[in-house]
Amino acid sequence: MGTTTVNNNFKSEEYFINMGPQHPATHGVLRLLLTIDGEIIKKVEPDLGYIHRSIEKMCERDSYQQIVHLTDRMDYLSSHINNEAVCLTVENALQLEIPERVKVIRTIIGELTRIASHCLWWGVMGMDVGALTTYFYGFRDRELINDIFEETCGARLTMNYNIPGGLMYDIHPNFVQRTKDFVKHFKTKIPEYDRLLTGNVIFQKRMKGVGVLSKEDAISFGASGPVGRGSGYSCDVRKHHPYSALDKVTFNESLKTAGDSLARYEVRIMEMWESLSIIEQLIDNIPEGDYKVATNAVIKLPKGEYYQKVEAARGELGVYVVSTGTKNPYRVKFRSPGLSNLSLLNHIAVGGKIGDLVASMATLDIVVPDIDR
Amino acid sequence: MNNNELQNLIGSWFPNLEADKIVETVPETEEGAEAKISEPVNPSLLSFTEEESQFLNIEVSPEHLHSLMTQLRENPETNFDYLFCLTGMDWGKELGVVYHLESTKYRHQLVVKVKTADRENPNFDTVCNIWKTADFHEREVFDFFGVKFNNHPNLKYLFLTEDWEGYPLRKDYVDEVNMVVK
Numbered sequence: 001m002g003t004t005t006v007n008n009n010f011k012s013e014e015y016f017i018n019m020g021p022q023h024p025a026t027h028g029v030l031r032l033l034l035t036i037d038g039e040i041i042k043k044v045e046p047d048l049g050y051i052h053r054s055i056e057k058m059c060e061r062d063s064y065q066q067i068v069h070l071t072d073r074m075d076y077l078s079s080h081i082n083n084e085a086v087c088l089t090v091e092n093a094l095q096l097e098i099p100e101r102v103k104v105i106r107t108i109i110g111e112l113t114r115i116a117s118h119c120l121w122w123g124v125m126g127m128d129v130g131a132l133t134t135y136f137y138g139f140r141d142r143e144l145i146n147d148i149f150e151e152t153c154g155a156r157l158t159m160n161y162n163i164p165g166g167l168m169y170d171i172h173p174n175f176v177q178r179t180k181d182f183v184k185h186f187k188t189k190i191p192e193y194d195r196l197l198t199g200n201v202i203f204q205k206r207m208k209g210v211g212v213l214s215k216e217d218a219i220s221f222g223a224s225g226p227v228g229r230g231s232g233y234s235c236d237v238r239k240h241h242p243y244s245a246l247d248k249v250t251f252n253e254s255l256k257t258a259g260d261s262l263a264r265y266e267v268r269i270m271e272m273w274e275s276l277s278i279i280e281q282l283i284d285n286i287p288e289g290d291y292k293v294a295t296n297a298v299i300k301l302p303k304g305e306y307y308q309k310v311e312a313a314r315g316e317l318g319v320y321v322v323s324t325g326t327k328n329p330y331r332v333k334f335r336s337p338g339l340s341n342l343s344l345l346n347h348i349a350v351g352g353k354i355g356d357l358v359a360s361m362a363t364l365d366i367v368v369p370d371i372d373r
Numbered sequence: 374m375n376n377n378e379l380q381n382l383i384g385s386w387f388p389n390l391e392a393d394k395i396v397e398t399v400p401e402t403e404e405g406a407e408a409k410i411s412e413p414v415n416p417s418l419l420s421f422t423e424e425e426s427q428f429l430n431i432e433v434s435p436e437h438l439h440s441l442m443t444q445l446r447e448n449p450e451t452n453f454d455y456l457f458c459l460t461g462m463d464w465g466k467e468l469g470v471v472y473h474l475e476s477t478k479y480r481h482q483l484v485v486k487v488k489t490a491d492r493e494n495p496n497f498d499t500v501c502n503i504w505k506t507a508d509f510h511e512r513e514v515f516d517f518f519g520v521k522f523n524n525h526p527n528l529k530y531l532f533l534t535e536d537w538e539g540y541p542l543r544k545d546y547v548d549e550v551n552m553v554v555k
Contacts, residue, residue, distance in 0.1 A: 049532035057542055061553070219454050219477055222506030233477070240480060304425030305484075307473065309457070318458050320473070335458040335473075343509040372532065 028368030166292025211360030225315025
């Protein structure tokens, strides 16, 4: 909400329109101030803060166990991965030895989260460019993952399954079988996604060459996740800084070099295949053992600074904790993938049309609570 | 490059306060610059530490921030092309900014810190002409800490309304209505 006044130095043919904050294509309460000339975009300026809750300030008065629950509410589609990031930070600071069982379960659920998030993205992405059917297909498959989560974690969206030291409780007896069933099911569905949307000529024309981002700019803008990888920028945290059980599995980093909307789209489709492969490698080999290690009821991190990065569904999530040795952190910073990815929107949208802006935004896959932390 | 090598290299760019102004115009390969490398590093200019952190930390004075950052980005041996986190900090007496850097080529990482005791008008040079991602992140720090960034092209509130009073993430911020203090 920082900018309610508009630059008045217009040329006669330029004018200004609002997109959002309730526009369906902005995926939440994001307001874009567009300066346009006819239908050509001259400038895109995001106006943020409509749902800012100041999670970083709240963290300063909360215990480390409580902070985990706040991170659900950032990028709610990667809630498990966000929780994991905080837990890893705390565990590394305390130098806790985490059981292998915990690491493997965290990774499996993390990859299921990624697939669920990409399913939702694929559904709304199609809807944004005019293909309503995708919405139902995407949600149909995401429901199956949510059912698995509900049984094991007790929640479908904000899971809170991770705690510092391990997991809240052990996996449900049905977890392994249901996950295997899902993998089998979903392998038949991704080709269906491709048949329905990827190969569609109208869709391809909406995406190809639209919103092009070069590799140099991707790095400079701090792009991460599928946005960076669509520009050929190898930025997968799972590859470069593996955590949990990700060093025990083999997978390919999904890379495309075109840098346009179609490339970002294809990266996400490829990532769903890779996530399935990671789950398949781990699901039959969940080690026996404890599902958590005991921590003190009051966790105090040693004085110092801690940083942990993980690959959330939208890109690199960083957790920066400064501790003075008390039960509350002195400062917590969440480096969210969304804010950096949004900051390049102006760069890729200028010169295009409003319809192209919608396509570009859909492939940036912005979740507003992740930006308005 | 490991932390020791980084420290030696970066320390050699800023041999001491007076030499610094000369070195800027002299290419590193020339003999004049070579000779200065062996000179002791002035601790008030750059200070290095690895204590209480997994990264090599550099603290730099505000007036040298921009020239250090430019060299970190442009030097082919350091090549820190990825600013992955930019954090505003309130250390109680001092305000400052913490930059987390990574090289996508070498994958080495580094933390740069800059501080000022001026709480009335804290200001640093912008780095958004070096890394474009700094544009939004510096505006976020401006919102919540009131730190101004000189030469920033569009420095205005990103999240807050224009009439917001105070800087919410500072430690001395008081809001009796909306803040629950435990």
